[in-house]
Amino acid sequence: MIFTEKAYGLPKENLESLFDIEARLPRTVSESSMIAPQALKTESAQAIIQVDGVLFPKSNILTFFGFGTALSDIQALMTQAASDPQVKKIVLNFSSPGGSVTGVNELANAIKAMNKPTVAYVSGMAASAAYWLAAACDEIVIDATATLGSIGVVGIYSAKSKREIEIVSSNAPHKRPDLETDAGRSVAQSHVDALESVFVSALSQLRPSLSQDRIKALGGDVRVGANAVQAGLADGLGSLQGIMQGQQASKPALSALADDEIQAAHGWKQAADKVSALRGGGNGVKPGNGAKSIKTAQGRGKLGGKEFKKPTQAGESSGGWGGAIAKFKRDYGR
Template identity: 40%
Template sequence: MTESHTRILAAIQAELWAITPEALHQVIAIAQGFGEAPEAVAAKLGRPLENTQSMTRRGDVAVLPITGPIFRYANLFTQVSGATSIQTLATDFGAAMGDPTVKAIVLEVDSPGGMVAGVSEFAAMVRDATSVKPVIGYVSHMAASACYWITAAASEIVVADTALLGSIGTVTRANIRKDDGSVEIVSSQSPDKRLDPGTDAGRAKMQATVDSLAQVFVEAVGRYRGVSTDTVLSDFGKGGILVGADAVKAGMADRVGSLEGILRRF
């Protein structure tokens, strides 16, 4: 196991995550197999390892993709795993806001969520921007956990008819054991994502931290969507997923539509 490999696994264990359990397992599986030197990975990719910006321009609209697991910072692992970083999102979003020729911003979303760190700040950045120009969240496939937190801050949420929204809850992986006896602790705010957290004092303390962060998450979603915390807990999937029109009916999104339909408005 390389030093880089060890650092990545340690970082994953140290973070709190707002992500679907399946996606968290996938992130860990990628990390466990990630032991190559940066030069070797660059050779396989056939290009330099650079933190390239991903925003595109469609007429007067800036389209900012949010895809894959969300990490706070851009690094080699995010590039190899197809993840998105808050660092890059904030830079690109700021550039779009500062460009007077950009009339609107579309967050083109397909993500299972990711690290909690940095998400609240970026969501607040999105919400503040909505008072200056329209910021529309378009969910092509999935806006779960941390990704929904961000998307909820948009001026409007448009979803594909097959889009998946929700999974509102905070998950943390306390330990990655060699015998695959890993521990996941799920916020009590999200009963449908329930896993066995164990009963020892250390896990109880961690559970309290997770629950506190989940409360921040739920309150932010309620504030952005203009509903009460109780409504978020009772109607927004209870930690599970709602599809397309059902998400609209529950108040998690505003309408079913398409990216091209959004672009035609500007």
């Protein structure tokens, strides 16, 4: 095995599909037709730039057949939009799993330096290298079903032919590391980790709310819709039409994120257990961990080891746990 020095910011399943598609495409397309520039699409004084499929540094047979987007094309369209006095805002419309790392950092910096407001809209996916570009925009708005994240780098290796004989110069043993050994893998791993370090550092600078600790906590995983907003990967939920009409992205309510991990992070787990115990009182439902028992005989009761006075009416405000009980009864009809 040899390290090909090609690195991709792309989920594994998408990378495998990419190679399969490339192998099936015809090789009869001329180079000149593959590098034909795209036309800038504008609407309501806003430029819309599509970022679809796998990302490549330059146009190739895959971008020609619609399986990807060239970073060079995005750069050209961004430059055109920036110089057009009729364009007041630039919208990048993402549906991409990522792609080649080469050129992404440069383009992200160019997007960040734009002299006009930029918005990233994600309808399907903005993962890995594609998310890097989205993070460079002033705002990220996503559909409720959009997928964001997959922050990491994949190194691609190719197998050596058994008939190949390589002689590496004495002072460059790491030029062709033997990946069948721990030492060789360590060299290759260091290359991938170095690229990831640049990726993570760039994201934390592009989006201050997305700290390096929060990125590392994702572990290369993705988040969907409201959970992506909660994780700091996006600014809000919305639609492309809403962006074009100047609507503000909506912030999902934290209560909509019914996730044990998020509940625990916000200290909601104990309160949720108490509510569960209250609703199950007297019916043989086992209380949650946060509540030991509920007894309501003779107008008094216990909740989590604390005694309270039961309100005489559902609407009575007694403060403390009594007021909470009254509210829960009104909400849940118990």
